Amino acid sequence: MVYSEEKLLEEKVFKDPVHRYVHVRDRMIWDLIGTKEFQRLRRIKQLGTTYLTFHGAEHSRFxxxxxxxxxVRRIVDDVFEGRPGWSHDERLLSLCAALLHDLGHGPFSHSFEKVFxxxxxxxxxxxxxxDTEVNAVLKRAGDDFPKKVAEVIAKTYQNKLVISLISSQIDADRMDYLQRDAYFTGVSYGHxxxxxxxxxxxxxEDQVVIKKSGMHAVEDYIMSRYQMYWQVYFHPVTRSAEVILTKILHRAKALHENYYSFKSHPVHFYSMFEEEVTLEDYLKLDESVILYYFQMWxxxxxxxxxxxxxxxxxxxxFKYAEFEPAKEYKKLAELSTLFQKAGMDPEYYLVVDSSSDLPYDFYRPGEEEERLPIQLLMKSGDIxxxxxxxxxxxxxxGKRRTDHKLYYPLDFICDDSSKKNIKKQIRKLLDIED
Incomplete structure (x- = not known):
């Protein structure tokens, strides 16, 4: 039997709080889970700094x-099985791409990416x-199989139906993280x-469509996503933690560039500071490494x-205040000056953070981040x-909602042991009661 068709002698299962069980029967999937690159995802939180807001949000990318x-396994085995033109190879490719789609996430994911x-x-x-264990496993299905999996991740693979399973407006990625994140944060919005x-x-041919009779379930899914973004993902306290995390990394980089002598040398950061990150360097990073440095620093x-x-x-x-950049830019400039006079560097202690989301979009051909819409299959057969x-x-x-917050250290501002008059002016501008 060829490796790509090889099954385990006995099905393996993972107990899961969202799906009850995760079923693995394909030898390749089991071998991929056992690679060191996939196991690394146990040490990367799915929701970054959200655990500082919702204490249960400790679940991982794994x-x-x-x-x-x-x-995806349920879709390809239950929905696609027997479909003309749907082959065993496409099935296995879909499963591998689904399993590996987040393999390259770094510690604290998006905050980390922005800084470096x-x-x-x-x-x-x-x-x-x-040159990885993952690549070695994938190559057992053929020398070109890793390239096909990478093309699905890059959204360039010729079979758009495969891509749509993990990257569309109603894909397995979103369907899992909405339910999983709701479960671990303890909220009801994502169900x-x-x-x-x-x-x-x-x-x-190009995507999955939904029977018209299921429209209300899709409506519920889209509204769940909308609520999760504004109640969980863009929670202002989580964003405060992300602001501080980002500023720590910026400060460490600035100190390195100015030849500061660290007590705890950031050896794991050097390649990023120099913008010469190798794959080997990157794979050594996880959140336990980052938190070690933060502890020492x-x-x-x-x-x-x-x-x-x-x-x-x-x-x-940091605490936060509502902020409208277009209307309050003069106020921000005044606050920046006062922060400097008070001995607080506004680069690190006065931060505007913006969050934006587009919950659903219709097709806009040729535009950046063009999205395929969700299509309904009518009783007549029309789409x-x-x-x-x-x-x-x-x-x-097509309606993008954006929210701006101004973050600052309330304890510094309320400490009148020095520069009392300046801090009083700051509190007045921020509408903080004395």
Whole structure:
């Protein structure tokens, strides 16, 4: 038997709080799970700094990746089975891409990427194509198989139906993280009827379509996503932690560039500081490594790095105020001047953070981040775009919501032991009661 068709003698299962069980029967999937690159995902939190807001949010990219795999397994085995043109090779490719889609995420994911201008999708493809255990497993299915998996991740693979399973407006990735994140944060927003959606899915040439009878389940899914973004993912306290995390990394980089002598030398950061990150360097990073440095940097001589690390490790986060950049830019400039006079560097202690989300979009050909819409299969056999049939979805289609917050250290501002008059002016501008 060829490796790509090889099955385990006995099915393996993972107990899962969202899907009850994750089923593994394919030898290749089991071998991929056992690679060191995939096991690394146990040490990367799915929700970054959200655990500082919702204490249960300690789940990992490993959990989520297994969940996405399980949803895709159910789709290809239950919905696509027997479909003309759907081969065993496409099935295995879909399962591997689902399992490995988040392989390149770094510690604290998006905050980390912004500071060092990294791209997790690039590193996902680099791991799949590089000298790694994952690549060695994939190659057992053929020398070109890793390239096909990387193309699915990059959204360039010729079979768009395969891509749509893990990257579309109603894909396995979103269906897993909404439910998983709701479960671990303890909120009710992310729940929707996934079983119903899976039952009404129908494969078409370029994407999965949804039977019209399942429209209300899809509406519920889209509204769940909308609520999760604003109640969980963009929670202002989580964003405060992300602001401090980002500023720690910026400060460490600035100190390195100015030849500061660290007590605890950031050897794991050097390649990123120099913008010469190798795959080997990248794979050595996980959140335990980052938190080790933050723990040690609480004793550094540099007062800013020391203070920011203490804040992050001890959850002494910045407070926030509503902020409208277009209307309040003069106020921001005035506050920046006052912060400097008070001895607080506004680069690190006065931060505007913006969050933006587009919950659902119709097709905009040629535009950046162009999105395929969710299509409904009508009783007549015609295909209709979702927002043309759903008043609920039509009301939010193409509408981007953006929120701005101004973050600052309330304890510094309220400490009148020095520069009392300046801090009083700051409190007045921020509308903080004395």
């Amino acid at each position: 959990n989520h990746s297994l969940g996405v795999y399980e949803i 201008q990294l791209d997790h999708e690039y590193f996902t493809q680099a791991i799949i194509l590089g 929707f009827d996934m079983e119903r959606i899976l039952r009404v899915m129908r494969p078409r 609480q004793e550094e001589e540099d007062p800013i790095l020391r203070d920011l690390c203490r804040r992050f490790m001890n959850r002494n986060l 209709r775009e979702l927002s043309r049939e759903s008043e609920i979805v039509d009301a939010i289609s």
